[in-house]
Structure formats: C-alpha cells, structure tokens
Amino acid sequence: xxxxxxxxxxxxxxxxxxxxxxxxxxxxxxxxxxxxxxxxxxxxxxxxxxxxxxxxxxxxxxxxxxxxxxxxxxxxxxxxxxxxxxx
Numbered sequence: 001x002x003x004x005x006x007x008x009x010x011x012x013x014x015x016x017x018x019x020x021x022x023x024x025x026x027x028x029x030x031x032x033x034x035x036x037x038x039x040x041x042x043x044x045x046x047x048x049x050x051x052x053x054x055x056x057x058x059x060x061x062x063x064x065x066x067x068x069x070x071x072x073x074x075x076x077x078x079x080x081x082x083x084x085x086x087x
Contacts, residue, residue, distance in 0.1 A: 005080040008066070015076045016064040017083075025065075028082050033075070050075045 003017045003025070017025055029036055029049055036049035045056040047065065052072035054065045067073045 003080055003083045005076060012067045012069070013073045013076045014064045014066045015080055016062070019058070019061050019063055021083075022063060024083060025063075025079070028079050032078065032082065 003015065003021060006014045006016055008014055015025075029047075033049040036047045038048075039046045043057070043059070047054045047056050050071075052067070052069055052075055054067055054072060054076075056065055057063070065076060065079075067076050
C-alpha cells in the first residue's frame, strides 16, 4: 500500500493513495472515526468524520482526501500513520 501525506500550499494536507487502497482507507476511517457522512458533487465528494469535513477527489485514478482545517490535518496525519503501520 502506498499512502502519502502531502503538505499543500495553503498549509493543510492531502492524503493520497492508489485506487486499490481505497477499501483500506475506508476501513481505517470507519475503525477510527465511524461511518463518514458523504455528499457527492459532480467532480468531488465531501466526507465528514471526526468532526471535520474533507474533500475527496478521484480524478485520473489518483484518489485523495484533502483537509481544510488544523483538526482535519491531525486526522489525516493519524490516518496516514495507521495505514503506514498496517503495511
């Protein structure tokens, strides 16, 4: 599993992974934060879990979860650590 936590120019983070890792990412979210609320948009989705909102994009088979808050950044760091140690 290749999961990467990328710092963004706005100071927040993007958790990026391969399409085949999507079930593992979904499982880690459920295990740590419960079932997320999801709202689908034409080119992205909004996921809400852990008290935060994340943008999910999967353009060109390059899925990622993007944080827009300091609390969300911490959640993505925790998910990255959980997924990285699962390997």
